[in-house]
Amino acid sequence: MSLALVFAVGGLVGIGTYLITARSLSRILLGFSLLGHAAVLALLASGGPAGDAPLADQTTPQAEANPLPQALSLTAIVISFGLTLFLLALARRQHVLTGDDLVEDDLEDRRIAGEAAEEHR
């Protein structure tokens, strides 16, 4: 596994994790895109050293790159693309409803926690 890829995965996971701790859904969305890229890179790197494009008749099995992780990555990319769109739609709906795209607290949970604190006093 190339060291550059390892650092790229680490960096992407770091920035992505920072972004998904934000309150605003658009930042979370960017965070997930980065995390998704990191996962796909890790998947590619897990296939061993790079090689020629794995096309039949154009290269030898020894010289070509491992095609399986590439197939898996492609599937993962399509899925994360769809989910990014869904998150965007969710952010848009929240914007229509409340005027921002912040992730809110669970009110019922807060109420029950408040009751418990009240009893304690």
Added chain:
Amino acid sequence: MTTVVALLIVGPLVAAMVSLWFRDHGFLRDVVTVGSLSVLTGLAALLLASVEQNGPVVLRVGGWDPELGVVLVADLFAALILLVALITILMVEIYAIGQRRTKWGADPRVAGPILLVLTAGVSLAILTGDLFTLFVAFELILVSSYVLLTHQGRHEQIRSGMTYVVMNLLASTLFLLGVAYVYAATGTVNMALLAERIPELGSGVQLGIGVWFLVVFGTKAAVFPLFSWLPDSYPTAPTTITAVFAGLLTKIGVYALIRFQTLTGMEDLGPLILLVAGMTMLVGVAGALAQDDVKRILSFHIVSQIGYMLMGLGLFSVAGIAGAILFLIHQIPIKTVLFLVGGLIEEESGTSALDRVGGLAARKPIIALLFALPALSLAGLPPFSGFVAKLALVDAGVAGGATAIVVVALVGSALTLLSMAKIWLGVFWGTPVAATAGGSDEPPTAPDGHGLRLMFGATGIVVGVTLAIAVLAGPLWDMSERAAEDLVDPTNYVGEVLG
């Protein structure tokens, strides 16, 4: 039989497309959804009968070698869970058709087709023989659950939907990273090959992989301390949707956990899993006691009950895992039916908040009965299915020398009964409260008699299924035990897949 395995996954997807095509033709759409789900249930029963007689069915999709291609494997464990899951989905769909005219009903134009996509995901997750396809199946389930949860676009649903989506996306990303690690370590994602290769790895790598997937599947299954998204998001969805989620989603997480940890021989994780199991039982039931809304109480119980299945897994003995399988079979219909009854309560009294409902036992004794039977079963009282399943687990725990977890499990059961009594007191006894006392709630738009009959009928049938599980406990236990033997010693599974 391999055709049946393929149909169980392709069938619901095709049916989803057809019913989406007919989404504005109410009757045709219902015929397609209910019809296809009935056929699928029949196929699952056929598959179970065949697997029970002749052993696992293996389908190599496209004829590829297991090292490269997708393999679908139906062993006894898979066939059992699949049948129970499909029966439950079918009944929920019938209930949903009855409920659609009320404000609590899901939008049938979305719910019907998407429920079929979810069914395909559930079938794929149960039948798949490789880790990456399991990831795809989880995504299929989750994407449909995102849509089902938020399709009405109400503020409350969007709010909780955000937490739900973000938590599950995070777990999915971790899943994908985990697949990459496993592939880097072993050069395969096929579970049968993993069963051979993971035990050959260094113990540190093994432990890393085991804990990683415990976190991934644990988030899906809502175990302590990864459950916080569940009680927040589930109650906001329409009743039928919550019922499906409660009965299936977390259980599929448990299923995957049992499958992966036993195949790869993660016995070393046993104590950790038992600790997590105990905490899940106690924290879940404690959360339930603090709530005062029927749906929220039931949502915390989902968490608490997951602990019992983990307990069986954590013991890593045939008896323990057989207990976990039996518990899984019992939980899928029980959790679903409790939410369906919660929907009936909402339908009847306009709210599911405990302090605003009351005296329902006098007004609607049938709802009280439909609630009492599964509630007692959930708490594990004899002679219901919960008792049989919990007895098996406690037995296995004592035999395995894990006294601490047995004590925790029994305390958890007692507290479960307590919180069920809380619902009973709040909803079915006490003085009836006028529906208007709630203030802002609109008066319910009651479904017509035909719709109500469907709702009661579907609920009644699921209650019947849970009673049947108690009656058939003997044969089911035999099957669970045989399934568990194959899980604990995967040579048979590996031989069938690779052979």
